[in-house]
Amino acid sequence: MSTISRGFSGRRNAADVKLPPGQYLTTDFPVLSAGPTPHVPANQWEFKIDDGNNVLRRWDWRSFRELPSETVTVDLHCVTRWSKLGTTWEGVSLDTLLADLNTDASHVMAHSYGDYTTNLPLSDLRNKQAWIAFRFNGEDLAPEHGGPARLLVPHLYLWKSAKWVRGFTLMHHDKPGFWEIRGYHIYGDPWREQRYSGE
Amino acid sequence: MWRTGTVIALRDETATARTIALEVPDWPGHAAGQHVDVRLTAPDGYSAVRSYSIASASNSERRIELTVERLPDGEVSPYLTQEVAVGDHLDLRGPIGGWFVWRAQQTEPIQLIAGGSGIVPLMAMIRSRASSGSSAQFRLLYSVREPGAVYYRHELEVLADHDDSVSTDYAYTRAAPKNWPRRPGRIDGPLIANTTWSSALAPTCYVCGPTAFVESVAGLLTDLGNSPERIKTERFGPTGDRK
Numbered sequence: 001m002s003t004i005s006r007g008f009s010g011r012r013n014a015a016d017v018k019l020p021p022g023q024y025l026t027t028d029f030p031v032l033s034a035g036p037t038p039h040v041p042a043n044q045w046e047f048k049i050d051d052g053n054n055v056l057r058r059w060d061w062r063s064f065r066e067l068p069s070e071t072v073t074v075d076l077h078c079v080t081r082w083s084k085l086g087t088t089w090e091g092v093s094l095d096t097l098l099a100d101l102n103t104d105a106s107h108v109m110a111h112s113y114g115d116y117t118t119n120l121p122l123s124d125l126r127n128k129q130a131w132i133a134f135r136f137n138g139e140d141l142a143p144e145h146g147g148p149a150r151l152l153v154p155h156l157y158l159w160k161s162a163k164w165v166r167g168f169t170l171m172h173h174d175k176p177g178f179w180e181i182r183g184y185h186i187y188g189d190p191w192r193e194q195r196y197s198g199e
Numbered sequence: 200m201w202r203t204g205t206v207i208a209l210r211d212e213t214a215t216a217r218t219i220a221l222e223v224p225d226w227p228g229h230a231a232g233q234h235v236d237v238r239l240t241a242p243d244g245y246s247a248v249r250s251y252s253i254a255s256a257s258n259s260e261r262r263i264e265l266t267v268e269r270l271p272d273g274e275v276s277p278y279l280t281q282e283v284a285v286g287d288h289l290d291l292r293g294p295i296g297g298w299f300v301w302r303a304q305q306t307e308p309i310q311l312i313a314g315g316s317g318i319v320p321l322m323a324m325i326r327s328r329a330s331s332g333s334s335a336q337f338r339l340l341y342s343v344r345e346p347g348a349v350y351y352r353h354e355l356e357v358l359a360d361h362d363d364s365v366s367t368d369y370a371y372t373r374a375a376p377k378n379w380p381r382r383p384g385r386i387d388g389p390l391i392a393n394t395t396w397s398s399a400l401a402p403t404c405y406v407c408g409p410t411a412f413v414e415s416v417a418g419l420l421t422d423l424g425n426s427p428e429r430i431k432t433e434r435f436g437p438t439g440d441r442k
Contacts, residue, residue, distance in 0.1 A: 002240040003203055003288045010245045011274045022248055024274070031410045031434050034298050036417035036427045081248060114427060144414055182297030196295065 018075075019083050020190035026082040031144050034178065038114040038164050042148045047132065048167035049101065056101065056170075061148070064132070067092045072131065074154035076161075077190035089152055091133030094125040105170035109177060110151055113164040118177035119186070120153065120160055122170070129155055132165060157188040157195070201238065202226070206287045207262070212350040216316065217280040218254060218266045223291060231257045231327035232300035232320045232405070232433075235265065235293030239275055249275040252319040252407075252433075253294065256326035257303075266350060268316035299405065299433045303331035307403055308396045311339040312386075312416050314408020318350050320433065321407055325358065325365060337365040338402075340394050342386055342412065345374035368394040386412075391419045398424035407433040 019025060042061040049057040059067075069092050076084045108125065110118050124130065133152040134141050141147035146163025153160050159179050180186050185194040204221035211217050233253055240246040255264035269280040283289070301309065301324040309328075311321040318341060328337055343349050349369070358365045370390060371383045381390070396402040404425060406416050413434045420430050 002201075002238065002244070002246060003290050004242055005239040005278065005289070006287060007282050008239045008241050008278050010239065010241050010247050012245060024247065031414075033432060033434065035432055036421050036430050037414060038427070080250060144410070178298075183295060 018085065020077055021193045022195075023077055023081055023083040023190065026084055028082075029084060029087075029145065032078065032080060032159075033114075033144070033163065034116065035114055037143050038112075039143050040113050040148060040164060045148050046166065047097075047149070049097070049170065050167065051103070051105070051170045056103075057097070059097075064092065064149070065134075067096050069134075070131065072152075074152070076154060076158050079157040079159055079184065079188070079190075079195050083190075088137055089131065089133040090135035090138075091131035091149070091152055093128065094130040094132070095128065097132065098122075098126060103170050105172055107171040107174045108168040109171055109175060110162040110165055111167045111169065112162045113166050116162055116164070116178050118160050118162050119171075119175055119180060120156070121174070121187075124153060124156065129153065155189070157185075157190050159184065160188050201290045201292050204263070204289050204291050206283055206285050206289065209283065209285060212266055213348055215269045215280070216266055216350055217269075218264050219279060219283060219289075220255075220262065220264045221289065221291070222262050224261060226261045226263060227294075228260075229253055229257055229263070229294035230297075230300040230302055231323040233294035233296045233323075234320070235263070235291045235295065237265070237275065237279070238290040238292070239278055240290070247274050250295070251279075252323070254319045254322050254326075256323065256330040258327070258330050266316070266319045266322075299407070299431050301327065301403075301405065303327065303333050305403065306333075306335055308336045308400050309338070310396045310402040310404040311337065312342075312395070312404065312406045312408075312420075313339065314342045314412035314416070315344070315348065316350070317406075317408030317412070317433070317435070319407075321405060322351055322354075324405065328365070329358075329362075334364065336396075338394070338396055339365070339367045340370060340386070340391070341367060342370040342372060342408070344372050346371065346376050370394075386416055386419070388419050388422065391416070392423060395420070395423075398426075401426075401429065404430045405433075406430065408435070410434045 045061045071090045073088045130153045134149040151162040151165045204223040208220035234250045238248045251265045254266045267279045270276045
């Protein structure tokens with residue numbers, strides 16, 4: 001039951017109807033990171049997929065950028081309650097990166113430069129739902145937004161879109177990552193308002 | 200789970216910032232550095248939620264304090280800093296956050312660096328240090344626009360006079376007090392080097408402020424040899440125009 005706030009009317013706008021519950025619209029692009037921004041030169045960057053023991057796939061910047069890329073326009077929803085609509089990214093689809101990878105794994109742990117981690121179901125990374133993005137609004141992705149490349153999984157809260165991503169570890173069971181250990185939801189669907197664990 | 204807090208005191212910290220003390224009967228306790236979600240609800244059911252850092256010490260029972268900076272175009276902060284009165288009820292959820300926290304078991308030197316209202320969670324750490332009887336060495340570097348923008352001024356002065364384990368340095372970005380040795384300006388490498396713990400002491404650093412401030416300070420700290428995993432950051436606000 002909500003407490004009515006005496007004298008509060010709030011500010012509404014028509015766009016709010018398109019937002020997940022509890023979100024507000026921003027035109028800025030706020031930054032949330034737990035530590036300093038890693039600065040990873042593209043020529044030292046690499047992206048690996050492993051199964052916990054063996055590296056199954058590996059790309060350096062050059063081979064990664066030779067993969068076909070897509071330009072997508074998506075809405076972003078941050079658990080800190082801002083949403084930004086209609087952002088345009090260029091990146092490589094995870095369908096491309098995961099193609100011909102035969103695995104019975106159910107989940108992945110995404111790892112980042114700077115030791116950030118976040119867990120995702122493998123099925124959320126397939127079928128045109130996820131990208132490794134390297135351009136935002138036509139420009140190279142700035143380091144504070146995860147450049148040179150970040151994961152982009154716009155149907156989940158933005159903490160799942162790991163900045164400075166450097167690889168995936170395939171897992172047979174779900175396991176919490178950095179924020180998921182610290183009270184945030186294991187899955188993070190903004191439309192079901194899965195912000196914190198236990199919701 | 201939402202809880203209801205009752206406003207029991209209000210205190211202006213600056214011309215634009217107000218501390219709200221709340222009594223929360225079922226408050227589970229919090230760690231210094233954590234925040235809460237505050238929900239305002241209009242009579243027709245429309246609601247708006249924003250996060251605010253807790254300013255009070257971690258062991259204060261059933262009572263918490265938030266300090267809120269009024270944003271000129273804000274939806275919730277003008278209400279919290281101008282409309283709310285003692286006796287009002289506010290819906291709260293939390294405490295939230297398990298990374299940007301200081302706990303009394305930590306014995307290493309602590310470096311706090313605040314930009315503007317970023318002082319709030321760091322003040323919770325300073326207060327928790329005192330209330331827990333910790334002897335951890337704390338240093339605070341506090342960057343503000345001008346002298347009138349300092350929160351908790353009196354409390355920080357008292358601490359500086361009575362407890363040499365918590366020392367505060369100020370940096371002014373727009374206007375400094377008369378005869379201040381440093382010209383107003385952003386925090387730079389020499390200032391960090393002169394006013395913060397040497398990286399050789401392996402301090403844990405907590406940096407909180409606007410995005411550009413945190414980006415810059417965290418970079419300067421790593422340049423001075425602090426290891427990135429010992430630098431905890433909390434950023435707020437927009438990044439401004441794309442570079």
